[in-house]
Amino acid sequence: MEPVNEETLPWSETDRGTTAFRRKQLGRAAGSERLGASLYELPPGKRSWPYHYHTGNEEALYVLSGEGTLRVGDEDESSQYPLRAGDYVALPVGPESAHRVSNADENGDGGTDEREPLRYLVFSTMNDPDITVYPDSGKLGLYAGAAPGGDSEARVVDGYYPHDADVEYWEGEE
């Protein structure tokens, strides 16, 4: 397995106002099968993926440079932690690992001139299926056929559902 250097990979960009970041999928480029790995770069004042946890995959973060804040934990009592280079965060499956990363201080202030981009790696197992939970919006995410970060063309189920759109088991059956 040949090394790939992150400098040779293109960024994919997500920009939705306060949520804005760049990502390089290292694992896919290098031929990983059961380990996902991405390099993220968060501009000052911006946030990454919405607050969520996985029920099928464990994730972890390692901070390369810059500073920021991690919101993490049970939705009813999530905590804020400062992030800096050398920080490692374990995110096993379940509500205790709900998380969101931002390039801001704990007061939410990320727009000052001195802030640099927050660069960090995110690792994950690549289990399929996975169900993700978004406590702030009350949504569920479904991934079957390929893990989150995997080949979305291979999915037999792939969608997002309001938590309260559930019906009875026997609905529509006879």
Add this chain to the structure above:
Amino acid sequence: MEPVNEETLPWSETDRGTTAFRRKQLGRAAGSERLGASLYELPPGKRSWPYHYHTGNEEALYVLSGEGTLRVGDEDESSQYPLRAGDYVALPVGPESAHRVSNADENGDGGTDEREPLRYLVFSTMNDPDITVYPDSGKLGLYAGAAPGGDSEARVVDGYYPHDADVEYWEGEE
């Protein structure tokens, strides 16, 4: 690990008209951790669980006694097979394994006097999470925190959703 005999276990009963069956969860009673096993008994003319497939767990059937019919396969072109004692059916994850068992002949006739109950074992892996698909009703089933057949009290996600109730990823997020 001590043997348990199926005669010592109580039946759980499901009766919803043409869908009616009895079940004993052998694996739970015996202390299984990663293998599910249930004994099913289908009265003449009745059917088991609605037509469905799993994306996270493989199942298998072994017929002990009686005769019946298996509908199995891709929803757009499912096939009917007769079932008899000694039949083994493999049901790996995915649409090709969508299935429903009935105690009827291939014409759907199961009410004659001569038919005996159809008795069969169902085996499964016990992976969590799992997403099930019900092609006839257009529903999805979600199980996170405990596999299907496992301890429903341990679930963090547990519900059924119409396939077309999906929303955009960013719905409700900022």
Add this chain to the structure above:
Amino acid sequence: MEPVNEETLPWSETDRGTTAFRRKQLGRAAGSERLGASLYELPPGKRSWPYHYHTGNEEALYVLSGEGTLRVGDEDESSQYPLRAGDYVALPVGPESAHRVSNADENGDGGTDEREPLRYLVFSTMNDPDITVYPDSGKLGLYAGAAPGGDSEARVVDGYYPHDADVEYWEGEE
């Protein structure tokens, strides 16, 4: 997935004196991927595979007909249980699940005229790699590349080692 009937499958035979049995691999014949299933038939007075446990795969037994004895449990204090039709035994990974099946009574007497063959199903997960332990002989079994019961041609490691043939980690390295 089409049913296969056990009557259509050939027996494979093992005969080594007191250890003698016949087996049909139902799961392989039917196209199983993550669930192994075999039908075993033990003649009166005979025993199945040597006393062993798995560290990577869970197994389970279901007795179809006949009577016999199960030796099971921690090697230092294994127990004997009678087996009869309808018995289900869970064998999760680890020493508590070390087991051997025999077609004999608890006194080891299996040669009487009245005994019939003991017929039972064995189920297993199909995880790879697996390491098996044989407490009576002090051996270890290694399976990498395909699970026990899987395609032995696909194995990168496949062998049996005396437990006390171990060497230091740095042996032969520099």
Add this chain to the structure above:
Amino acid sequence: MEPVNEETLPWSETDRGTTAFRRKQLGRAAGSERLGASLYELPPGKRSWPYHYHTGNEEALYVLSGEGTLRVGDEDESSQYPLRAGDYVALPVGPESAHRVSNADENGDGGTDEREPLRYLVFSTMNDPDITVYPDSGKLGLYAGAAPGGDSEARVVDGYYPHDADVEYWEGEE
């Protein structure tokens, strides 16, 4: 899950001549369950763990700083690649992922004054059991009860065996 910073963790040291390195187990310190993560530091001219591959766990490397060389691949035709900051290497299970890292150039010269320590992260899944293969020494490594990098106190099997110390399946059994 609270972040841990690598600066707060102690080094564990391995020093056996040309094989010498320091390691901090980030994943264990942070509470990871299914993802292993370690920070390694290789002095100039030194090498890490002996050339090996896993059959049960996928690994990956990310280079933080310094330069070095990776020997990787099928034992009969392994390749040498230079390593530098930003390199990511995927190491799925199997012989193609046999690998060893050294802080030297491709001529094996690592003793010059200009070389700095090679710092890199190693990630892994945490599956149990695992069997490792050491092609240069002809050894096998066995881990059952806890994955490599996990709690060695929890192991039921834990040892290293010469590949050619294997015996017949029936050795010592009756």
